[in-house]
Amino acid sequence: MKGGKGKGALRKETRSALKPVEDPKMGKRKAALKDDKKKVTKDKKAKKDPNKPKRPPSAFFVFLEEFRKTFKKENPNVKAVSAVGKAGGEKWKSLSAAEKAPYEAKAAKRKAEYGKLMNAYNNKQAESSDDEDEEEKEERSKPEVHDEDVEDSGQGEEEDDEDEEDEDEEDD
DNA sequence: ATTGTGATTGTTCCC
């Protein structure tokens, strides 16, 4: 459980989410989020990181992508991102480990690629560093990337390796 | 026109 709403993320019910954005509260868009959420949009300090790779979607996001299509398909009326988010969140928790497995597997794959990007990113950052003296500081703590797992060419996007095992976790 | 925001969870990074 994780305390569930401990985070208090849902300060307000989804109410506003179900209905179009007509809340007068919108007036305080970012002003309020500083309190609860940390503003996630670049501030004036936008540090330019052209090479900075975006974080790979987590298993939840992978699942969400598919879920969003279905959700919208059955709920074309709902155009609130928050609605899908909440619905997806609940469903996600409803999934069993086995069902999340495929999503996690995909997420893991994304992570592997991300690791490589990070390597390049770190490298670039190092050379771009103001102090050229630092040429290379032994690769920062780059994530360990297993070469064997890394497929640079062969595997397309669809790999059906279900070699993995089956952990039939039937939750009671 | 563009950017920001709302909401979900997971992951990843920096110190």
Added chain:
DNA sequence: GGGAACAATCACAAT
């Protein structure tokens, strides 16, 4: 080790 920020999406609003 922990905290903090960020990942996508959609439609709209405000600047």
